[in-house]
Amino acid sequence: MSFHIEGVVSALKAARGTLSRTADKSGRVLDLPSPRHIETAIAGLTSALFPRRVGGARADSNGALDYFVGHTLSQALDGLQAQVVRELAFTASLAADGIVDTEQTSRSIVQEFAERLPGILEVLYSDVRAAYDGDPSAKSLDEVLLSYPGIKAVVHHRLAHALYKLDLPIIARIVAEHAHSATGIDIHPGAEIGGSFFIDHGTGVVIGETAVIGERVRLYQAVTLGAKRFSVDDNGALVKGLPRHPIVQDDVVIYAGATILGRVTIGRGSVIGGNVWLTRSVPPGSNIVQAQARSDVFDSGAGI
Known part of the structure; x- marks a missing residue:
């Protein structure tokens, strides 16, 4: 049985008009980064950072593991770049000149972000170790990484903060809010947080x-x-x-x-x-x- 929704569709259209989307100087409505696609990219990045524990990669050989990391990272960065293009175009359309080579600029930004990942991973290792050392109930580092809400929030924050520092505040905030909704821990991506950081319980x-x-x-x-x-x-x-x-x-x-x-x-x-x-x-x-x-x-x- 089909529903009679024509009137609902018309009413929704009228309601949307009360909260207008941002448009450029020509009146064209601007595309925005997609939270769903950003979450997918972050999941891929997390799997590449922790391929065995989070990504589920098998430890048959270093070559196989490197292939998994390279393939997963490449897909995640491609997905992230598509969203960076959207944010750059959105920002440029609101600027005075409104001119930016979004494709080239986005590639450069995502490349710089990728090159920061090894340093981010080193700090995350210190965070996991701090959680394990600071919680008498923790049985292993793996348990901490896979199940602690504080670690999930900090993983997202380290990535979000790097994106924030690369002048991508919308994407960074989306990453942070995904962790917030999952853990009840609200960390603004602009916050500067040193290593060996532990949030116990966290809500x-x-x-x-x-x-x-x-x-x-x-x-x-x-x-x-x-x-x-x-x-x-x-x-x-x-x-x-x-x-x-x-x-x-x-x-x-x-x-x-x-x-x-x-x-x-x-x-x-x-x-x-x-x-x-x-x-x-x-x-x-x-x-x-x-x-x-x-x-x-x-x-x-x-x-x-």
Whole structure:
């Protein structure tokens, strides 16, 4: 049985008109990168980075493994380049001159991204090791890589951050939001994060765009590294790009539910306790905990 949908189609068309797509100066509606195709490319990149553990490649010989990595990586980069072409064309159409050789430029950008992958993999190894060393329940590095949501989020962040640094903010944000939806961990691709980074449990973690995190930092669930306030210009519009998120130095531990807001610095080796609300800098070696709750007994309405 077919449905009577002609009226629904017309109503959807009318509704779409209330949220107009971005168009260039000639009025042509612009194509945007496809989240579905970007997710496919990232899955391929992850398989190429971890061919046996994630990609499912057999370990028959180094030659076979190299072939798998080369083939998988080539397909992923081809798919990524197609989306880079879309983002470059979209950005160029909104610029003053609107001129860019999207094919050549996209190839150059994706080549540079590919050349950064070995360095990204080295840092990811340190992240996996930090998760294994920092969690007494972890039985193996393989378990950590395959099943920990914090590692999934960090893998995506390392790739998204590289794309962000190559001036592909739309694609980078799509990569980050894919991990966010899968793990509940929200890391803006602009955040600078050092190696041996471990997010334990992870649900509800938020790390803002201009946050800077040092080496060997550990976060627990529901930690927020956010902005305290947003600057506006004379017209009341938000001023974008200003440093507004915390700096977390090396060897810091931040426990569950802590909220740290603004461009404050958490000194090296500090420990921030659970559910702490912090809007000021603290020196190295600090141990910040909640104030102790006071318990009093009131008789006959004496507490009123």
